[in-house]
Amino acid sequence: MDVLNNLLTGFATALTLKNVYLAFIGCLWGTIVGVLPGIGPVAGITLLIPATFGLDATGAIIMLAGIYYGAMYGGSTTSILMNIPGESASVITCLDGYQMARKGRGGAALFIAAFGSWIGGTLSIIGLMLLAPILADFATKFGPPEMFAIFVIAFILLSSLGSNFFTTMPVVLLGLLLASVGMDPLTGVLRFTHGVKNLYDGIGFIAVAMGAFGMGEVLASTQESTEGRTVQKVRLRELLPTSKELRSSWGPIFRGSGIGFFVGILPGSAHIVSSFLSYLVEKRLAKRPEEFGTGRIEGVAGPETANNAASGGAMIPFLGLGIPTGPPAAVMMIALLIHGIRPGPLFISEQPLIFWGLIASMYIGNVILLILNLPMVSIFVNLLRVPFGILFPIILLICLIGTYTINLETFDLMVLLCAGGLGYLFRSWNIQIAPLVLAMILGPAAEVSFRQSLMRSGGSFSIFVDSPIALVLLIVSCLLLAWNIYRALKTPTL
Amino acid sequence: MTKTRAGSLVFLVAGFYGLILTLQLPMGKWNEPGAGAFPLIVSSLLCIFGIGMFIAGKGKVALDWRALIKEQWTPFQIIVLTGAFILAMERLGYLLSALLYIFALLFWVSRYRIWIALGLAVCIGIGSWYMFGKLFETPLPRGILPF
Numbered sequence: 001m002d003v004l005n006n007l008l009t010g011f012a013t014a015l016t017l018k019n020v021y022l023a024f025i026g027c028l029w030g031t032i033v034g035v036l037p038g039i040g041p042v043a044g045i046t047l048l049i050p051a052t053f054g055l056d057a058t059g060a061i062i063m064l065a066g067i068y069y070g071a072m073y074g075g076s077t078t079s080i081l082m083n084i085p086g087e088s089a090s091v092i093t094c095l096d097g098y099q100m101a102r103k104g105r106g107g108a109a110l111f112i113a114a115f116g117s118w119i120g121g122t123l124s125i126i127g128l129m130l131l132a133p134i135l136a137d138f139a140t141k142f143g144p145p146e147m148f149a150i151f152v153i154a155f156i157l158l159s160s161l162g163s164n165f166f167t168t169m170p171v172v173l174l175g176l177l178l179a180s181v182g183m184d185p186l187t188g189v190l191r192f193t194h195g196v197k198n199l200y201d202g203i204g205f206i207a208v209a210m211g212a213f214g215m216g217e218v219l220a221s222t223q224e225s226t227e228g229r230t231v232q233k234v235r236l237r238e239l240l241p242t243s244k245e246l247r248s249s250w251g252p253i254f255r256g257s258g259i260g261f262f263v264g265i266l267p268g269s270a271h272i273v274s275s276f277l278s279y280l281v282e283k284r285l286a287k288r289p290e291e292f293g294t295g296r297i298e299g300v301a302g303p304e305t306a307n308n309a310a311s312g313g314a315m316i317p318f319l320g321l322g323i324p325t326g327p328p329a330a331v332m333m334i335a336l337l338i339h340g341i342r343p344g345p346l347f348i349s350e351q352p353l354i355f356w357g358l359i360a361s362m363y364i365g366n367v368i369l370l371i372l373n374l375p376m377v378s379i380f381v382n383l384l385r386v387p388f389g390i391l392f393p394i395i396l397l398i399c400l401i402g403t404y405t406i407n408l409e410t411f412d413l414m415v416l417l418c419a420g421g422l423g424y425l426f427r428s429w430n431i432q433i434a435p436l437v438l439a440m441i442l443g444p445a446a447e448v449s450f451r452q453s454l455m456r457s458g459g460s461f462s463i464f465v466d467s468p469i470a471l472v473l474l475i476v477s478c479l480l481l482a483w484n485i486y487r488a489l490k491t492p493t494l
Numbered sequence: 495m496t497k498t499r500a501g502s503l504v505f506l507v508a509g510f511y512g513l514i515l516t517l518q519l520p521m522g523k524w525n526e527p528g529a530g531a532f533p534l535i536v537s538s539l540l541c542i543f544g545i546g547m548f549i550a551g552k553g554k555v556a557l558d559w560r561a562l563i564k565e566q567w568t569p570f571q572i573i574v575l576t577g578a579f580i581l582a583m584e585r586l587g588y589l590l591s592a593l594l595y596i597f598a599l600l601f602w603v604s605r606y607r608i609w610i611a612l613g614l615a616v617c618i619g620i621g622s623w624y625m626f627g628k629l630f631e632t633p634l635p636r637g638i639l640p641f
Binding site: 220 | 497498500501502504505508509512515519520523524525526527528529530531532533536537539540543544546547550565566568569572573576577579580581583584592595596599600603604605606614618622626630632633634
């Protein structure tokens with residue numbers, strides 16, 4: 001009954017005219033971002049952070065979450081109609097989606113992708129609604145040693161975001177080192193500031209995120225070309241699938257929802273992994289697996305549902321523990337931190353309006369997306385006609401103004417430029433930049449919990465194994481570390 | 495020099511730089527760790543991983559610096575132009591520097607004809623100034639212009 005009452009309160013918050021409008025803006029921008037190749041959900045969320053400065057925290061998170069799952073919806077459009085994934089989670093949809101479009105069934109593929117995304121999104125919100133409060137309630141028992149053990153797990157998991165542990169772990173460590181720039185939170189000593197006053201409060205997350213994700217993505221996209229691709233046409237009356245197509249889609253949609261939700265909880269590239277996993281499961285279950293890749297509806301329904309369900313799953317560790325499991329959640333965390341709210345074990349009990357308002361807005365957002373994505377698909381496809389040569393200066397300008405707005409300091413723009421250059425450089429070396437930003441966000445809290453634990457124990461490291469919860473968490477992190485090292489040694493891709 | 499080794503140099507430089515600076519910070523004792531304790535652990539680990547990555551990067555395909563520079567020319571142009579925009583913004587003001595920045599990007603990087611680049615730069619520059627400066631009331635630098 002508590003859940004139901006809380007959900008009703010959430011709907012009362014989310015259904016205000018302002019919040020419905022913000023959810024709509026977020027979903028619209030997310031769909032645009034998803035459709036346009038070269039701008040992923042992370043860059044999309046980052047670009048709109050400055051627009052949230054004038055909003056309250058509830059409105060801000062509602063809008064940014066809308067971008068997140070909106071991008072998952074939009075990504076399928078270009079995959080199906082152009083054979084170009086709008087974002088990485090839609091890569092697998094190209095295989096059967098584009099073949100369906102070539103056979104004149106593009107409309108049905110788009111419908112199933114949107115419908116499956118809606119079901120997957122809705123089911124994952126139910127999961128989030130039920131699981132996040134339980135996790136958060138359990139986490140209130142955590143003291144500094146347990147929190148430090150959680151951070152250790154998070155850092156080890158972050159190192160699995162990249163293709164190789166030995167190239168990704170240094171990125172995490174670099175992020176932690178950058179996080180220690182500025183005034184020491186416990187003693188007030190200045191660290192690595194070189195007398196630069198702008199560094200006393202540390203290096204700004206927004207400038208780094210805008211640079212690494214926004215500018216870095218633009219710089220990388222200048223190397224890619226989308227010219228010379230043909231767009232498969234789709235008419236409104238072709239949108240409805242046949243009853244056979246609909247029957248074949250139910251199974252993949254429900255299986256995709258489960259796969260997406262549980263993979264989403266795990267840190268890493270959840271959207272990509274879940275869509276690939278769902279595709280493999282459907283292929284394995286199919287009577288004629290050899291037909292996959294030639295335009296099977298199951299190859300669209302499963303992966304598209306899974307990548308949307310993963311968005312809900314990814315919110316659980318983010319909202320329940322304050323640990324973002326991927327770059328989109330990290331950027332949303334930055335937005336909440338700007339509004340003075342830190343997600344974590346106490347978030348749900350201290351900020352019930354924000355949490356339940358967000359949950360309710362996700363239900364509303366999924367309906368908005370269904371309405372947006374089906375009748376307006378041809379409008380979104382037309383966005384692809386805007387040349388990237390015109391688009392990228394606009395994106396860069398938004399990044400620059402957005403970063404400048406935070407402190408009205410050109411110093412932040414220099415940080416953005418450096419982060420953009422570093423982000424691009426890492427991309428071209430096949431090194432992930434996302435762990436750096438995530439480690440920068442988690443670093444200060446990890447350091448404080450580490451030092452507080454030692455102060456509490458009088459300098460004895462046994463405090464980390466005396467607590468059963470911390471001990472279990474550290475054993476898990478040791479196993480994860482061993483697994484990461486084994487995987488990296490077995491398949492060296494340095 | 496391989497890609498991996500080039501990447502490892504970033505971590506090595508950051509690690510050793512952090513290590514040197516950390517040693518000047520108060521370390522405290524284990525029962526009361528000082529400001530340098532955590533950065534010391536992190537920068538030491540960074541050095542270890544950097545060295546490991548440098549060693550592991552041996553024997554792979556060497557970087558073709560010429561091809562790399564040619565390949566990176568467009569991003570390099572964008573970075574330089576953005577740097578120039580940042581430096582000019584406080585002096586010239588947002589509107590003027592944005593017009594020049596967008597024009598430069600469209601003309602040199604996107605290779606539009608001069609009149610098209612100019613027209614688009616005026617539209618985007620004034621549009622962004624109006625949207626952020628007037629509608630969103632962001633205090634953008636005025637510079638030499640009165641608005």
